[in-house]
Amino acid sequence: MTTRRTSLQAYLLSAPALVIVALLFLFPSIYNVILSLQEISPFQGPGDGEWIGLGNFEYVFGNPEFWAIARNTVFWLTALTVLLRIVFGLALAVALHSPVLRRWKVRGLARTLVLIPWMVPQVVAIASWRWLLDGSSGVLNQVLVGSGLTESGVAFLAQTSTVWWSIVAIIVWRELPFVVMVLLAGLQSIPDEQYEAASLDGAGRIRAFRSITVPNLRPVLTVVVLVTVIQTFNNFVYVWLTTGGGPGTYTAVLATELYSMAFFANKLGAGAAIGLVMTMIMAVFAVLYMRATRTEDQ
Amino acid sequence: MSAVTQQEAAPAPSRLRARRRDSSARRASDLVLLVPLAVVLLAIIFPVLWMVYSALRPVQDIAAGVSWSTLLDNISLDAFVRLFEATNFEQYIVNSLLVCLVGTFCTVIVASLAGFALSRYSFRGRGAMFLLLVATQLLPFVVLITPVYLFFSQLGLLNSFPGIVLVYVAMTLPLAVLLMSGFFNGVPRTLDEAARMDGASTLTVIARVIAPLVWPGIVTVSVTAFIAMWEEFLFAQVFLTDDSLKTAQVGLAGLFGEYGTDWGVVMAASTIAAAPTIILFSFLQRRLVAGVAAGAIKG
Numbered sequence: 002m003t004t005r006r007t008s009l010q011a012y013l014l015s016a017p018a019l020v021i022v023a024l025l026f027l028f029p030s031i032y033n034v035i036l037s038l039q040e041i042s043p044f045q046g047p048g049d050g051e052w053i054g055l056g057n058f059e060y061v062f063g064n065p066e067f068w069a070i071a072r073n074t075v076f077w078l079t080a081l082t083v084l085l086r087i088v089f090g091l092a093l094a095v096a097l098h099s100p101v102l103r104r105w106k107v108r109g110l111a112r113t114l115v116l117i118p119w120m121v122p123q124v125v126a127i128a129s130w131r132w133l134l135d136g137s138s139g140v141l142n143q144v145l146v147g148s149g150l151t152e153s154g155v156a157f158l159a160q161t162s163t164v165w166w167s168i169v170a171i172i173v174w175r176e177l178p179f180v181v182m183v184l185l186a187g188l189q190s191i192p193d194e195q196y197e198a199a200s201l202d203g204a205g206r207i208r209a210f211r212s213i214t215v216p217n218l219r220p221v222l223t224v225v226v227l228v229t230v231i232q233t234f235n236n237f238v239y240v241w242l243t244t245g246g247g248p249g250t251y252t253a254v255l256a257t258e259l260y261s262m263a264f265f266a267n268k269l270g271a272g273a274a275i276g277l278v279m280t281m282i283m284a285v286f287a288v289l290y291m292r293a294t295r296t297e298d299q
Numbered sequence: 300m301s302a303v304t305q306q307e308a309a310p311a312p313s314r315l316r317a318r319r320r321d322s323s324a325r326r327a328s329d330l331v332l333l334v335p336l337a338v339v340l341l342a343i344i345f346p347v348l349w350m351v352y353s354a355l356r357p358v359q360d361i362a363a364g365v366s367w368s369t370l371l372d373n374i375s376l377d378a379f380v381r382l383f384e385a386t387n388f389e390q391y392i393v394n395s396l397l398v399c400l401v402g403t404f405c406t407v408i409v410a411s412l413a414g415f416a417l418s419r420y421s422f423r424g425r426g427a428m429f430l431l432l433v434a435t436q437l438l439p440f441v442v443l444i445t446p447v448y449l450f451f452s453q454l455g456l457l458n459s460f461p462g463i464v465l466v467y468v469a470m471t472l473p474l475a476v477l478l479m480s481g482f483f484n485g486v487p488r489t490l491d492e493a494a495r496m497d498g499a500s501t502l503t504v505i506a507r508v509i510a511p512l513v514w515p516g517i518v519t520v521s522v523t524a525f526i527a528m529w530e531e532f533l534f535a536q537v538f539l540t541d542d543s544l545k546t547a548q549v550g551l552a553g554l555f556g557e558y559g560t561d562w563g564v565v566m567a568a569s570t571i572a573a574a575p576t577i578i579l580f581s582f583l584q585r586r587l588v589a590g591v592a593a594g595a596i597k598g
Contacts, residue, residue: 010501011420015428018413018476025469026435029446036446047449096336101329113584114340117347120580121573122530124548128555128569129350132562140349143365174346182588235439238532242552256441263445264537276442287437 030280036273043267050270057274066250067258074254077165079234082172086229087222089173090180095214097181098188112185119178126175127242134158134167158244161251168243168252172233180225187221188214220293227290231283255279350573353566354378361563378563379571387542388568391550394539398460398546399528402467406475406524407517409468414479415505419488432473440470444537451538458541466534471524478523478590482516483509519586522579529575547572 032047037057039050061067093115102108118126133141136156145151157163191214199209237256240246246253246261253261255275263272353361357373358381382388417425447466448457456462486509494508510517535546545553551572555565580587 007420008422011416011422011425014412014416014420014501017409018472019428021409021465021469021472022431022435025443025447025466026438027431029443029450030438032446032450033442036449041449043448043452047453093339096332099332101332102336104325104329105333107333111336111340114344116580116584116588117344120577121347121569122548122576124530124532124552125350125569125573126346128551128565129346131555132353132566133346133349135562138361138562140365174343177343179591182591186589231437235441237441242532242555256439259441260444260533260537263448269445269449272445276439276445279439280442283437283439287434290437291433 033273033276033280036270037277039270041269043264043269053270057268057270060268061262061271061274061278066253070250070253070255070258073165073252074234074256077169077252078172078236078240078254079230082169082176082233083226083229085169085173086177086180087226090177090184090225091218093177093181094184094188095210097185115181116178118175121175123175123238124242127171127239130167130171130174131158131243159248161248164244164248164252168239171243172236172239176229176233180229183221183225184218187218191217223293224290227286227293231286231290234283234286235279347573350566350569353563354570356563358561358563378561378567381561382564382567382571385564386550386554386568387545388547388550388571390543391545391547392571394460394544395529395547398463398467399525401460402464402471402528403521403525405464405468406471407521410472410475410479410520411505411510411517413476414481414483415501415509417476417480418483419491429477432476435473441533444533447534448537457538458544460544463535463538463546466538467528467531470531470534471527475520475524478520479513479516482513482520486512515586519583519590522583523587523590526576526579 036050038052038054040053040056041050096102097108097111097115102111121129133139134157136142136154136159139154139157141157142151142154146154155163157167195213195217196209199213204212235256236254237260240252240254241257241260244252246257250258255278259272259275259279262275263269355374355376355378357375357377360369360373416422417428451457451462454462456465490508490512491504494504499507530548531546532548532552535549536552539545539549547568551565551568554560554568
């Protein structure tokens with residue numbers, strides 16, 4: 002009797018949260034599957050779609066540009082930026098962990114400064130970088146022209162040779178602090194006895210880094226990679242507000258393609274189909290993530 | 300001697316070996332690390348410094364470029380004046396504040412209730428609820444835009460603050476529930492049992508007994524939620540198309556979308572749009588960092 006009443010209470014307390022999550026996550030996810038099988042525009046009601054089977058998928062996959070867009074998403078947007086974040090993030094975390102900073106009493110300052118890109122909203126980060134990279138009066142071009150490295154300003158965001166590297170730079174800059182922070186916490190959690198024992202055994206710094214730091218950080222690195230992959234793969238803002246996917250569709254990614262398809266081409270069904278593809282790819286990473294965090298809990 | 304070493308090593312035991320060798324004396328070789336690190340950190344903060352600096356420069360100087368001799372000449376708030384004269388940016392800021400404050404309030408209340416249930420009761424479906432909350436965090440949020448758009452167009456929630464608040468509460472709720480239940484776990488159950496003996500209802504227990512004890516946690520959850528809502532772009536862009544309803548981030552993006560951009564104005568708007576998150580972050584840096592790091596490491 003008491004248990005039944007207390008679980009009723011638990012359901013009542015959880016009800017508002019569950020209703021909101023169901024309304025905004027659960028039902029839309031299911032409805033997205035239905036949409037992907039229909040032809041429907043943003044100006045129609047939810048029931049007005051026309052069933053067209055797998056037509057949307059045929060349409061999306063049949064577009065030769067789709068595969069270039071998928072490649073952009075996997076390589077430029079996700080793999081490259083995650084790799085660079087891990088490399089720079091690990092280097093910075095090791096530097097910030099060094100006792101040298103404490104000796105010079107700059108540890109707190111350095112750790113605050115490194116977080117600054119993370120404190121500004123993504124849209125602001127993009128605005129600031131677009132200004133830095135501006136083709137005529139951006140400060141980078143002023144330095145390049147002023148020092149004679151280039152004759153005239155480089156339109157970093159308008160030409161194919163530089164546009165992806167510019168977007169990659171913006172993403173790595175804005176998202177690096179998260180990686181540094183987590184890796185730094187990981188470094189701090191390594192017990193010193195291991196380093197002491199290694200030093201007694203005559204191991205040098207590089208050996209200690211390889212045999213103690215790296216293996217100890219491996220679980221943290223796994224989680225960081227999975228989290229950043231999941232966050233970045235779905236990101237819409239960086240590409241959309243930097244280039245709008247251009248020049249042409251040269252920098253388009255799945256998230257911007259979904260948006261253009263749904264709200265510019267007015268094909269909500271095709272947009273939903275792209276969304277379903279993205280969800281299925283991310284489901285793999287979600288399962289890996291849950292597995293990685295669960296084994297650590299044990 | 301050994302007592303001294305031990306005491307010194309206590310705050311950062313990780314460097315016992317290094318300390319024993321050279322205590323805490325600064326050495327010239329330290330510069331091998333410090334100088335490159337300083338350069339890197341300067342490069343990291345440069346875009347933000349440049350943003351604020353550009354917002355303070357007069358329009359003719361911005362186009363003319365930079366020179367050391369006139370670096371700090373003619374610093375003025377002119378760009379901010381132009382921003383407020385030429386655009387509705389003050390309206391966008393008010394809209395953002397309204398949406399984010401109401402949204403944060405709702406998220407904290409709803410998350411407290413659900414977090415309390417997860418922390419204090421063992422009920423059928425508890426595991427499934429945890430799984431659902433974690434799963435929502437991993438779902439591509441952008442995918443929801445098409446189905447939610449159609450729902451909202453049917454319900455008349457497009458171009459309305461209640462609509463965007465609902466989206467933002469849903470967006471921040473799962474993490475908030477998980478965090479709140481963690482904070483509640485840190486409060487001994489004997490406290491709520493004692494209050495119940497005195498005849499307090501569950502809601503009274505949460506509001507009067509538990510909430511005051513997890514106050515720092517509630518602040519963390521509020522700030523995290525507020526920042527996430529303040530920064531959100533996609534849903535605000537698609538759902539709020541009326542100019543009078545736009546949020547700060549969407550308004551800002553509209554400024555640099557056009558050709559012939561007045562970068563002084565854009566940087567002024569950027570500075571304003573970044574101010575709330577920078578301020579909140581600075582206040583709570585340590586706690587937010589600890590929370591994020593703990594979330595990724597765990598054990």
